[in-house]
Amino acid sequence: MNAIRTAPMTLILLGPFLACVWLGVRRTLLVGCAAAALGLALGLGQGALSSGEFAAGYGGLLAGCALAPYAAARRTALLRACTEAREAARGTQQLILRPLSRELAGTHVCTRYHCAAPRSAIGGDLYDTAVTPYGLRVLVGDVRGHGVEALRLTAATIAAFRELAYTAPDLPALVTDLDKRLTPELEAEDFVTAVLAEFAPGEVRLVNCGHPAPLRAGRRVELLEPFVPVTPLGLAPDPRQYRVRLAPGDRLLLYTDGLTEARSPEGVPFPLLPEATLALREPLPDDALDSLYGRLLAHTRARPVDDLALVLCQPSDTAVPVPATVSHSHPSGCD
Template identity: 75%
Template sequence: MDVMHTMPITPVLIGPLLACVWLSVRHTAFVCGGALALALAIGAWSGALGSFAFDVEYAGLLLACAVIPYAAHHRTALEAAGARAREVARSTQHLILRPLSRDLAGTHVCTRYHCAAPESDVGGDLYDVAVTPYGLRVLVGDVRGHGLEALRLTAATIAAFRELAYTAPDLPALVTDLDKRLAPELDAEDFVTAVLAEFGPGEVRLVNCGHPAPLRAGQQVELLEPFAPVPPLGLRPDPRQYRVRLQPGDRLLLYTDGLTEARAADGTLFPLLAEATRALREPLPDDALDSLYARVVAHTGARPTDDLALVLCQPAEVPVALMSTNRL
């Protein structure tokens, strides 16, 4: 009986194939060389060296080991290109979401954008501000999905807001215009959750399109839930505006679901109201946002796995006559 039928060398190819998937080109070449040497050793030990069956299998192994390093090179090149693309996307995202900490039309606006782990995909969190003839307008939103497509929709949403915020007479009209402008950019399953705020003397006007409710911090901390749910942009929202009175020293926190969905190792959600109450006691807005993010990290026990956008707005003091009620 031919010994090679009981001692084949083809399984030796498993090592180079695994190396091609996991290792660098250089290490893959080393593994291929080792596999060829091992096959020769098996042939010599089994007495099959020089037989026709051995020569056929060894020729196949030799051909495979000549091609496999090229496959490893192609894989590593694709991985490097993907890493560069993600880095460019991250840089673009940071450029779009420019940091702010300044007074705008009588309101101090402070922003933070925290990426998830560097190796994670690009998220769709977004924010922007515009000083318009109708007052300071703020947008915070979240595009469904991740990756370059989400980044494209993020850029499209911000560009539309920057163009339309100055001409729409009120927030419902602005939401309607945004929805129409984004419709050609969105696929059937795409949408953008968003909350828009417009600051006036002693109050803020809000429209919430399927987004986490803003938080007002003053004598107490409370979520400013809309009176009726409104679908996200892209799902034909019927915008409903609601108004909230602001007393001297009140702050308005707008954020993305990276805050509300942050979980501890045991699955416990981040206690937003309790931790925000503590963090927003910091006198300076920048310190308040830094404290809030530190509390998120302490709760999760590690860097959060989802991107997080935070926008803290603190209007200047308003006349006493405008403080008769807390909420309209």
């Protein structure tokens, strides 16, 4: 008989418990009041108000009803703080990855940054530019991981590039300096894939540290794979520079793996070379990047699951791009 009298109190307490998990403070308080009234009515109906078993069970119910609104308030405050922190981090990331569409040292640079979802975890994609005594230098990279830690490493990578890009005499030296600067900031399993480009009349010099290969678009669309693989920043890379000719009308597309790892609902990879061939026929760089992203969305038929950074560089003395064909390239030289 005692079990019959006390067991319902535990079941009634489930109401306030579930309410504090799913509802706000006011609604949780109302559920708690209703649970307390129901427990009292149950005791009256059983004629057990004076029993010790009922007093213990009802006391536990009242304590649970009193704690439930406090738990709901703590949960609400925590969710609000997390949302504010995420939005602040997103805002910081957008300031770091400022959009760009302008001429820099004789090269028109156009950028796009696409978040996987408005409320998604913060990614580690990054890009930056520097007009140095050695020419225009461009960085595109991807920090391993997500969240606030990835944002911290993104900011550290860009800050290091902005400080070192103006003094390093060449790209291999710049990569070595970046690796030395970033290694103390990285945990044991952290690294940063990166590709660095330096523009000179009629050519671009590249160092690729474990990053997706740049794409040259002109009479042909070609992936510019390095001769020798180089490990990412943070993993003691041995940088190897290679040089690629840029003919009038050529463009250079730098991007992160949100482009190469995108899949259709059937699991088919995004056909980068054919789609880039069509998108980069657009006369204006901004339109070309918008067209490429539109083709990516058409392929995935949903928002991509990974963030994406795109940087399109076009020497300003080039003409409107001629229709391109798909090909694979071999860089002209390696230093």
